[in-house]
Amino acid sequence: MSSTRSVSILIVEDDEGHARLIEKNLRRGKISNGITHVTDGQQALDFLYSEGTFAGCERPSPLLVLLDLNMPVLDGYQVLERMKSDPRTKHIPVVVLTTTDDAREVARCYDLGCSVYITKPVDYGSFCEAIQQLGLFMSIVTVPNGE
Amino acid sequence: MQETKTAYAKQRDLIRRVASATAAILDLDELLEIAYREISSIFQTDTFFVALYDASRRMIEFPLMIDEGQCSAVEPVPLGEGLTSHVITRSETLLLRSKEEAAEIAELPKLYGSMKISESWLGAPLVIGDRLIGVVNVQSYRPAAYSEEHGLLLTTIADLLAVGIEHARLHEQVSRRAEQMAVVNEVARRLTSHLDPDELLQTAVRLIRDRLGYTQVMYLDVQAETGRVTVRVGVGPIVELVPVGSEIPAGAGVIGRATRLGEPVLVRHVEEDPDYYNPYPDVLHTQSELVVPVMITRSIVGVLDLQSNELSAFDDTDRLVLETLADQFGIALETARLYHTMQRELEARREAEERVTRYIEELTAANEEIKQFAYIVSHDLRAPLVNLKGFSGELRAAMAELSPHIARSLEALGDAEKREVSALANVDIPEALEFIDSSVTRMDGFINAVLKLSRLGRQQLTPEALDVESIVERIRNTLAHQLAEKNATLSVQSLPTAVADRTAMEQILGNLLANAVNYLDPQRAGRIEVGGRSTNGNVSYWVKDNGRGIAEEDREKVFAPFRRAGKQDVTGEGMGLSYVRALLKRMGGRIDFESQPGVGTIFTLTIASTRGKDEAK
Numbered sequence: 001m002s003s004t005r006s007v008s009i010l011i012v013e014d015d016e017g018h019a020r021l022i023e024k025n026l027r028r029g030k031i032s033n034g035i036t037h038v039t040d041g042q043q044a045l046d047f048l049y050s051e052g053t054f055a056g057c058e059r060p061s062p063l064l065v066l067l068d069l070n071m072p073v074l075d076g077y078q079v080l081e082r083m084k085s086d087p088r089t090k091h092i093p094v095v096v097l098t099t100t101d102d103a104r105e106v107a108r109c110y111d112l113g114c115s116v117y118i119t120k121p122v123d124y125g126s127f128c129e130a131i132q133q134l135g136l137f138m139s140i141v142t143v144p145n146g147e
Numbered sequence: 148m149q150e151t152k153t154a155y156a157k158q159r160d161l162i163r164r165v166a167s168a169t170a171a172i173l174d175l176d177e178l179l180e181i182a183y184r185e186i187s188s189i190f191q192t193d194t195f196f197v198a199l200y201d202a203s204r205r206m207i208e209f210p211l212m213i214d215e216g217q218c219s220a221v222e223p224v225p226l227g228e229g230l231t232s233h234v235i236t237r238s239e240t241l242l243l244r245s246k247e248e249a250a251e252i253a254e255l256p257k258l259y260g261s262m263k264i265s266e267s268w269l270g271a272p273l274v275i276g277d278r279l280i281g282v283v284n285v286q287s288y289r290p291a292a293y294s295e296e297h298g299l300l301l302t303t304i305a306d307l308l309a310v311g312i313e314h315a316r317l318h319e320q321v322s323r324r325a326e327q328m329a330v331v332n333e334v335a336r337r338l339t340s341h342l343d344p345d346e347l348l349q350t351a352v353r354l355i356r357d358r359l360g361y362t363q364v365m366y367l368d369v370q371a372e373t374g375r376v377t378v379r380v381g382v383g384p385i386v387e388l389v390p391v392g393s394e395i396p397a398g399a400g401v402i403g404r405a406t407r408l409g410e411p412v413l414v415r416h417v418e419e420d421p422d423y424y425n426p427y428p429d430v431l432h433t434q435s436e437l438v439v440p441v442m443i444t445r446s447i448v449g450v451l452d453l454q455s456n457e458l459s460a461f462d463d464t465d466r467l468v469l470e471t472l473a474d475q476f477g478i479a480l481e482t483a484r485l486y487h488t489m490q491r492e493l494e495a496r497r498e499a500e501e502r503v504t505r506y507i508e509e510l511t512a513a514n515e516e517i518k519q520f521a522y523i524v525s526h527d528l529r530a531p532l533v534n535l536k537g538f539s540g541e542l543r544a545a546m547a548e549l550s551p552h553i554a555r556s557l558e559a560l561g562d563a564e565k566r567e568v569s570a571l572a573n574v575d576i577p578e579a580l581e582f583i584d585s586s587v588t589r590m591d592g593f594i595n596a597v598l599k600l601s602r603l604g605r606q607q608l609t610p611e612a613l614d615v616e617s618i619v620e621r622i623r624n625t626l627a628h629q630l631a632e633k634n635a636t637l638s639v640q641s642l643p644t645a646v647a648d649r650t651a652m653e654q655i656l657g658n659l660l661a662n663a664v665n666y667l668d669p670q671r672a673g674r675i676e677v678g679g680r681s682t683n684g685n686v687s688y689w690v691k692d693n694g695r696g697i698a699e700e701d702r703e704k705v706f707a708p709f710r711r712a713g714k715q716d717v718t719g720e721g722m723g724l725s726y727v728r729a730l731l732k733r734m735g736g737r738i739d740f741e742s743q744p745g746v747g748t749i750f751t752l753t754i755a756s757t758r759g760k761d762e763a764k
């Protein structure tokens with residue numbers, strides 16, 4: 001349990017509402033870890049590599065990324081691709097959280113190296129359950145310490 | 148005695164020399180020159196001529212006429228009453244010793260060059276077998292210049308000469324024919340290398356002029372229906388007078404006659420031809436003309452027209468040659484025409500193909516766009532729904548937390564206010580949330596349906612041999628509960644196998660069977676039948692029910708997305724038949740139904756029974 005407490009969470013989500021719902025449900029799932037929310041892929045990369053608006057801010061470690069796919073500036077695929085091709089970030093687990101359950105997109109995300117793919121169900125009950133299970137998942141996996 | 152012997156020897160030598168000349172010399176003019184030289188070595192020849200007789204035309208021509216040692220050109224004359232005609236008619240040697248003696252037969256004509264009149268006239272017939280070909284003649288101003296012996300000698304020489312002339316003429320004919328045939332060959336060969344009719348005609352008339360030695364050659368188009376004749380191409384001075392494109396009055400002139408008859412017309416002397424027509428008598432001095440029709444499959448398409456300013460410029464050989472050429476013309480023109488027709492057809496086909504390819508590309512692009520659109524719309528529409536649903540859930544949760552506080556607060560309120568607040572908290576707000584929730588759920592259902600439809604359009608179809616009967620059996624198992632609930636029976640006949648995508652087939656039959664079960668009429672026991680058969684290259688399956696049926700006006704509606712026909716008492720998205728139709732379209736098949744409201748419906752789907760072209764993507 002001690003390790004989960006130290007894991008920080010980065011939510012990359014352009015829909016403020018979704019981000020809020022995710023956060024609320026994580027909290028309901030007793031996840032008290034630090035959560036950072038950015039609204040596009042570029043900001044996500046800036047956060048990960050301490051660049052741009054996050055210049056000088058050291059990336060917390062260990063870290064878990066909750067990534068949406070459809071975003072302006074840089075989309076989720078691009079973020080995932082960059083992360084997995086960079087030795088500094090390739091071990092960071094990525095949970096893709098998105099509205100579509102299209103088989104090709106799911107496959108593409110797993111190909112690019114995402115750890116878990118979760119569809120945001122419209123049914124709120126299922127949504128809450130999915131997020132809370134994610135919390136449970138986080139409590140039992142060991143997130144590697146960065147590099 | 149010595150003199151006689153010498154004369155005899157001289158005669159014998161003369162005969163021998165003429166004989167060897169006739170055997171060796173194949174050129175007519177040269178042969179006649181030699182004959183003149185030899186004959187004049189023994190005969191007095193103030194005048195000498197060789198006349199050749201054309202029996203078919205009854206004309207006498209003079210290839211050699213020598214008057215006091217001078218050559219003169221003499222126009223041909225028709226067979227008549229003169230002395231030459233006399234020899235020709237009788238085919239006998241004629242010896243005249245004086246003007247008086249001649250006068251008994253015919254008046255002696257004045258000689259051409261000197262304008263004198265001969266006293267002595269000796270003419271011997273040129274005879275081959277029993278055919279007379281001409282006359283050889285010597286004349287002298289002196290009376291009695293020739294004896295009977297001279298007559299015999301000239302007759303003998305004439306016999307030899309006749310053979311020589313015939314040889315020379317045959318030789319000339321043969322070599323001319325050979326030469327012409329070589330030209331015909333060349334023209335024909337060149338014609339086949341042209342596939343453009345105008346280029347072909349231009350080349351042809353030029354070749355005919357240059358290689359056959361004619362001066363004016365034209366090709367004219369003949370329109371079979373109207374008889375209109377127009378100059379297409381031409382070479383020679385005549386083209387300046389009758390330029391390309393000029394029209395010749397229908398049926399006029401020698402061309403008109405050749406067109407009418409459909410055969411060659413040879414006019415040796417145009418002034419004697421009643422049909423000859425000259426639109427430019429001042430400048431056009433045509434004397435002879437040869438017109439040969441050009442036919443394609445027995446109908447005239449044009450004429451070759453040759454004109455000359457000389458009399459009798461053309462003969463039967465020319466006609467023969469031109470006829471041969473005209474045939475080649477016809478073939479070449481037809482080939483060129485066919486080639487052009489083919490080219491045009493190929494061009495048209497190519498354009499049509501390009502058009503089709505373009506349409507297909509446009510359609511594919513449009514299809515792709517629609518798919519993309521459907522996908523994006525469903526995807527993007529979902530995001531706000533997640534919020535609607537999520538935050539209405541949050542509101543409900545907040546309300547649940549709030550309700551004990553509200554209950555406590557209510558104690559402090561008056562009755563009227565208590566009722567009002569209680570109604571808001573316990574009725575109005577939950578009701579609003581309920582409506583939001585159910586609407587979002589429906590909206591999500593629609594979006595999922597659109598997404599599914601768009602996915603069907605992209606689903607990879609892999610045709611394989613399918614045991615359709617076992618597929619239906621499996622579906623029957625999934626429907627067993629509903630069938631029992633509705634007291635319905637499902638009977639499956641023996642079904643032919645299909646070559647199709649397994650998942651697609653399962654979806655199609657699953658939808659049809661589910662519909663059959665869902666829309667049974669509760670008033671009667673449900674009976675559902677599944678059957679099928681193979682027919683020439685196709686395989687069909689049908690699902691027959693005794694359910695509520697579909698009204699004729701709902702025929703299209705049942706296939707439209709989100710549309711459901713009849714009483715809306717069965718839950719569903721109204722997408723089933725849309726999926727079925729979309730899938731069958733992808734598989735190159737079709738679906739149709741017959742129905743009678745209140746009696747039942749039979750849906751029939753048909754697909755190709757063999758593996759068709761790849762329908763994937």
